[in-house]
Amino acid sequence: DQQVKQNSPSLSVQEGRISILNCDYTNSMFDYFLWYKKYPAEGPTFLISISSIKDKNEDGRFTVFLNKSAKHLSLHIVPSQPGDSAVYFCAVSNYGGATNKLIFGTGTLLAVQP
Amino acid sequence: NAGVMQNPRHLVRRRGQEARLRCSPMKGHSHVYWYRQLPEEGLKFMVYLQKENIIDESGMPKERFSAEFPKEGPSILRIQQVVRGDSAAYFCASSPGGSIVEQYFGPGTRLTVT
Numbered sequence: 001d002q003q004v005k006q007n008s009p010s011l012s013v014q015e016g017r018i019s020i021l022n023c024d025y026t027n028s029m030f031d032y033f034l035w036y037k038k039y040p041a042e043g044p045t046f047l048i049s050i051s052s053i054k055d056k057n058e059d060g061r062f063t064v065f066l067n068k069s070a071k072h073l074s075l076h077i078v079p080s081q082p083g084d085s086a087v088y089f090c091a092v093s094n095y096g097g098a099t100n101k102l103i104f105g106t107g108t109l110l111a112v113q114p
Numbered sequence: 115n116a117g118v119m120q121n122p123r124h125l126v127r128r129r130g131q132e133a134r135l136r137c138s139p140m141k142g143h144s145h146v147y148w149y150r151q152l153p154e155e156g157l158k159f160m161v162y163l164q165k166e167n168i169i170d171e172s173g174m175p176k177e178r179f180s181a182e183f184p185k186e187g188p189s190i191l192r193i194q195q196v197v198r199g200d201s202a203a204y205f206c207a208s209s210p211g212g213s214i215v216e217q218y219f220g221p222g223t224r225l226t227v228t
Contacts, residue, residue, distance in 0.1 A: 032215045043205050043219035089156060093215050099170035100215055101147065104156040
């Protein structure tokens with residue numbers, strides 16, 4: 001049973017436009033949410049995070065939105081750049097629990113076309 | 115300001131051999147996590163360690179896999195009697211612990227079992 005789902009395996013966007021990546025989770029106990037970017041043959045790179053007490057967090061071109069009632073989060077990248085082309089993973093955690101393990105979605109491959 | 119170091123980057127083993135994967139966390143980080151990424155899948159949590167202690171090994175296969183994080187030296191993930199299904203990318207992440215949830219990943223070790 002997948003606790004974290006990224007239903008879009010891939011997304012193609014024109015340079016300069018907005019990229020919106022989506023993520024759904026099933027367990028309301030999760031209270032900390034993260035996005036990672038991954039290039040081929042490299043480790044994931046932390047991008048941005050949000051705790052459940054907020055509904056929005058912004059860092060430069062990246063904004064994460066959290067809708068707790070829908071158990072849904074999204075990552076907005078604007079404007080998109082060709083260098084943003086990568087696989088994006090959302091991850092969730094139960095902050096304050098016995099373990100800080102992250103549970104990852106299956107990823108969305110973003111292709112930004114010049 | 116070295117990040118998380120993993121070695122080797124690539125490891126080839128024949129079925130039945132042992133594989134040892136090493137991870138040195140970021141300076142100042144005392145929490146280490148191991149994740150595995152099978153082909154076409156997301157990252158799956160394996161084990162969470164602090165110095166000399168295994169905190170959560172709920173993602174570790176019951177047999178052949180073990181992990182340690184000694185007082186001195188890197189964390190080691192050991193796979194005994196490897197099988198073809200162990201072929202994957204193994205990622206180590208570290209965090210400073212406390213209230214910090216974000217984990218920072220190394221470049222990974224790609225294990226190929228022939």
